[in-house]
Amino acid sequence: MSSETPQAEFWSAVKDISPLAIGVAIYGLAFGLLAAQAAMSELQIGVMGTFVFAGASQILAVERLVAGAGAITAVVAAVAINLRMLLVTASIREVYQGRPWWQLVIGAHMTTDENWALMLATRAKGRNVGYWYLVGGGACLFLTWVISTVCGVIFANNIPEPKALGMDFAFTAAFIAIARSLWRGNKDLLPWLVSVSIVALTLLSGLLDSSWALIVGGCAGALTAGLIPSE
Template sequence: MKQGALSFLPLALGVAIYGFAFGILAAQVGFPFWGVAMMSASVHAGSSQIVAVEQFSGGGALVGAALAGALLNLRYIGIVASLTEILRHAPLPIRLLAIHITGDENWALTMSENARDKTIGAAFLIGSGLVSITTWTVFTTLGALVGSALPDLERFGLGFAFTAAFIAMARGMFRGRGDLLPWIGSFALTVALVLAGMAKAYAIVFGAVVGVTLSALQRRIRS
């Protein structure tokens, strides 16, 4: 676990900055700091939390916010499925803990490291996940406590922190030209749907479905 925790520390800075900005956003639309803390610790999915807050800020209903967050989190079905081999020999309580604390960043980091070294497994995932959820919960709560006393941090481009982290991790997971078709297909459709006016949560899900479908077709053709 120590290796996973230490490996995640550089990414934790981006999690802290983005979490702090999210906490401020949540406070500005009326969320109490304790509500932000509970949401971060129990949901631990930044993108769906942001979508839920945006739904509330736009006057959306509770059910609509929950559905939007749940839709965006459908990608975790694929993420959990990809952890089958890594968690195969772990006891059930450890599996449940690992699944709960797995976020996009520590999952991508674990898969990237596992692709290079097959000894990287559940302990690495849990170590990095514990740092991730702790950092996210602490800094979203701090942001909510500060609330509207600070300006809109998105003006300074701090929202790009996660994007930069994903670009770096995606480079480590890229296995060659065989990945180009599903990656490009997923990216192109997602961008096209967003530009066409579709909500980002829906666009991401449709883009992911296309990417997975293209990857499955490629594997079937090769076999």
């Protein structure tokens, strides 16, 4: 596997992530509409997108505020949904290894579900991509998210609901495609079955909400893989 230059990695990630960026833009517009209902300004939404940059948690936090739940409740729910990011950044440690501190800061902040998963899927296809591919995808999503959320607040009246367009399914379909690329064959069967079963049991029994079911399911599958001796 030959390494690519940082610039080449960066721009090929921008190109590869564009279908996901379209989905992000549509969600960004819808989020801006929601934020307008919470009486949040363009400035607040721009600052939030820039420094939080975690879409699902932003939507949840503002949705709680609109529902009148109070700031503490809104933050707790949003932080809970982001706890998985600890596992996301930990799982690609080689990407950050030996990097100067400022690259760690940028790399960590630019890591989202979408560009993390896309980088892994691209690697599974045999390309030796790493830090700059992650950051390139992240930067593209970052600009898309900040611009679309601010536009959503400004043009709050003329925005279609993502669900009416079937766009709420865009990310489900994307993660199905990425899971397919990450499938390494029989050795993944048992860990993945454990993950799916734990998620289904904890979620359907009402034992955990979806934020925690995801974390517990992911960890249970990974620990199963750790306990299986390698060939």
